[in-house]
Amino acid sequence: MSTIFSKIINKEIPSDMVYQDEHVTAFRDIEPQAPVHILIVPNRKIATVNDIQEEDEQLIGKMFTAARKIAAEEGIAADGYRLLINCNKHGGQEVFHLHMHLFGGRPLGPMLLRR
Numbered sequence: 001m002s003t004i005f006s007k008i009i010n011k012e013i014p015s016d017m018v019y020q021d022e023h024v025t026a027f028r029d030i031e032p033q034a035p036v037h038i039l040i041v042p043n044r045k046i047a048t049v050n051d052i053q054e055e056d057e058q059l060i061g062k063m064f065t066a067a068r069k070i071a072a073e074e075g076i077a078a079d080g081y082r083l084l085i086n087c088n089k090h091g092g093q094e095v096f097h098l099h100m101h102l103f104g105g106r107p108l109g110p111m112l113l114r115r
Ligand code: DGP
Pocket: 004, 015, 016, 027, 028, 029, 030, 031, 039, 085, 086, 092, 093, 094, 095, 096
């Protein structure tokens, strides 16, 4: 089953796309939680981190390469940023098309809320 992200990748619905190549697409999150909040997704759907196969290793690497390029273009590389992937219920995953969040543009604070 495809998700809303497939429609964004295929440009069937609008998004603020910042990067696309034959393997990876990146667009601004609709509910930004930092001045820079971009989602980096593989064009081919993989539902969750649990579904990554060994043959996907190159594709996963391309997500990181895209993150590096986008961070530089957004001007946040030197100050730093956070990459985050949620998996399933405890991870808080809402869209079941693998995606890496790129957060930056301000100090991001502790990694997890303490409770
Ligand atoms: P996660 O909880 O990791 O599955 O994050 C899903 C993110 O996707 C969430 O931060 C909001 C974002 N999102 C959901 N629907 C859309 C959409 O239609 N467009 C965009 N740009 N972002 C979306």
